[in-house]
Amino acid sequence: MQSKNSPVLKLISNFSKIGLGCHKIQGGFEYNTSKKIIFSALDNDITHFDTAPRYGDSEALLGKLLNGIPNISISSKVGLDRLNEPYIGKNLKGLKRVFKSYLKNNSRKVQSVLDKKMQARYFQTIKELTNIALDVPTEVLTEKQIRYSLQTTLRNLNRDFLDIYLLHEPDRFINFDEIIFIFNKLKQEGLIGSFGLGFHRWIDLKQKFINNIVTLSMFHDSMLKNDKSDSNKIVHGALGWYKYRSTREQREFYGSPIAFIRALTKVNQDSLFLVAPSNNRQLHNFCL
Secondary structure, eight states, X not given: OBOTTSOOOOSGGGSOSEEEEOTTOOOGGGHHHHHHHHHHHHHTTOOXXXXXXXXXXXXXXXXXXXXXXXXXXXXXXXXXXXXXXXXXXXXXXXXXXXXXXXXXXXXXXXXXXXXXXXXXXXXXXXXXXXXXXXXXXXXXXXXXXXXXXXXXXXXXXTBSOEEEEEEESGXXXXXXXXXXXXXXXXXXXXXXXXXXXXXXXXXXXXXXXXXXXXXXXXXXXXXXXXXXXXXXXXXXXXXXXXXXXXXXXXXXXXOSHHHHHHHHHHHOTTEEEEEOOSSGGGGTTOOO
16 A cells, blocks of 8 residues: 655656546456556556546556556546446446447448547537536535545555545535635645646636646647646646547647647646547557
8 A cells, every 4th residue: 555655746747747547447348458558558657547436446446456556646536426337337338339449440431430429529528518617506515525535535546645636526516615625634634645626628727726736627729839827737638639629730730649649748848638548559659
């Protein structure tokens, strides 16, 4: 079990520039694929792993497969309940993903149809997640709930210290200031290293939060330009943007998804970019 007395990296800029988003890391039918993804990430110098109770088996698998491996960092979250899918249904979804991947790799026509479907889903998801910020917050998260969730997370991860603890979808909570106060207590107690806010949407730089906290949010094309004020930020969705939203000229300029991510890490040196591959082959050559 990793000790809270281990050396702790305080800033996002000190973590690996690319992290593994772990919502696809699952057990059952997908266990072997998940295992290969995790160890391929390590082989490519990816040492930060972002997970959440919401992601089902993800925390427990990371705790099992990363146990004893030094110099890694993990972020997890509180605020959304675990998705408890039926065992058969979860495995059927995994089998469906494998089948789709096989079809895409063996038929350009099928690949085109599936890519168009995914592109439409991408834009619909962006729209839905953006609307979350417009809702009036209605939920309360108590200290008892936060501590129980954190202790469960630490047991799953086989650790007694968490590098980053994030509030999952902060727009939903009416007691935001109280939650931040509780996070500060957890940090002072040595249970977490840093804390922050985890959004599925893009957050504008004009939105000001408490100093020295981490924000996790959707990629936005403003990050194509260097902005020194945008630090301590974890970014997800960059590869989705590249695949479904970038122009043909932009794709030709960067040349490949890997080159795109590499360019982002150089422009935004104080940010960490998450990738969430469906298989270990997609991680090849991510090493910086």
